[in-house]
Amino acid sequence: MDAMMSASREFFRQPSGEKQKCSNLIDDGGKHSEVEGYGNDKVVNQDEGLSWNDRLHLRVEPEDERNFTKWPTHPESFRDVLLEYASRTKRIRDVVFRTIAKLLDLDEDYFLNQMSNKDPGFARFNYYPPCPRPDLVLGMRPHSDAGLLTILFVDRDVGGLQVERDGKWYNVPAKPYSLVINLADCMEIMCNGIFRSPVHRVVTNAEKERLSLAVFYAVDGETVLEPAPGLLDDERPPRYGKFKAKDFGLSFD
Numbered sequence: 001m002d003a004m005m006s007a008s009r010e011f012f013r014q015p016s017g018e019k020q021k022c023s024n025l026i027d028d029g030g031k032h033s034e035v036e037g038y039g040n041d042k043v044v045n046q047d048e049g050l051s052w053n054d055r056l057h058l059r060v061e062p063e064d065e066r067n068f069t070k071w072p073t074h075p076e077s078f079r080d081v082l083l084e085y086a087s088r089t090k091r092i093r094d095v096v097f098r099t100i101a102k103l104l105d106l107d108e109d110y111f112l113n114q115m116s117n118k119d120p121g122f123a124r125f126n127y128y129p130p131c132p133r134p135d136l137v138l139g140m141r142p143h144s145d146a147g148l149l150t151i152l153f154v155d156r157d158v159g160g161l162q163v164e165r166d167g168k169w170y171n172v173p174a175k176p177y178s179l180v181i182n183l184a185d186c187m188e189i190m191c192n193g194i195f196r197s198p199v200h201r202v203v204t205n206a207e208k209e210r211l212s213l214a215v216f217y218a219v220d221g222e223t224v225l226e227p228a229p230g231l232l233d234d235e236r237p238p239r240y241g242k243f244k245a246k247d248f249g250l251s252f253d
């Protein structure tokens with residue numbers, strides 16, 4: 001974990017020109033951007049406000065779709081460290097899926113069986129510079145994660161992540177060597193809302209920079225999502241319909 005965080009810190013500390021070698025902008029004068037690479041998120045709606053962060057977004061799954069041209073070459077260790085890190089988060093993902101299935105009295109492999117070897121996984125390195133006016137701008141605006149599961153490695157010293165419940169925001173503490181596991185929208189659907197995909201945001205800090213790394217596991221656009229039949233009966237009707245992930249933008253493809 002230390003190696004992953006220091007590789008990330010080293011990447012973001014480089015001069016802008018070096019980071020732009022991994023840019024997410026498409027070569028058309030910077031008018032369009034793609035999901036992968038270094039930069040900022042695309043602003044879809046002017047009213048949503050900007051987020052005070054830089055990010056590097058890299059596909060880690062499926063293995064044969066990794067695009068190493070977007071992966072940093074500095075620090076030199078970056079690629080190997082991320083490959084090792086991603087292989088471990090994938091194992092954690094599987095343990096969490098099995099545990100959730102057991103908690104719900106489903107077949108242990110129910111969620112794993114819903115997945116295909118085309119399902120995407122993305123590593124998103126977030127860098128939040130110190131912000132002179134934390135009262136005016138968020139590090140990341142409120143959202144829920146769209147996929148199945150997010151494994152989030154938060155900064156060991158600097159807090160900022162908050163989770164919403166009943167209209168109130170609660171701080172998620174910064175803690176060394178801890179991972180925050182976030183259930184995302186597609187899992188909420190498959191769990192028929194028994195487990196919820198939380199709305200969360202990041203507040204800025206006036207003095208300190210903050211780093212985090214989210215690994216998102218999602219589903220292929222063709223995956224048909226529906227509440228697990230084993231969770232439904234007359235008293236517990238489905239809260240969600242059946243649909244393809246891509247029809248609701250619930251995939252990264």
Ligand SMILES: O=C(O)CCC(=O)C(=O)O
Nearest residue numbers: 124126154161202212214
């Ligand atoms: O930086 C954090 O702690 C949260 C990041 C996050 O929510 C995301 O990347 O989706």
Ligand SMILES: [Fe+2]
Nearest residue numbers: 143144145200
């Ligand atoms: Fe998130």
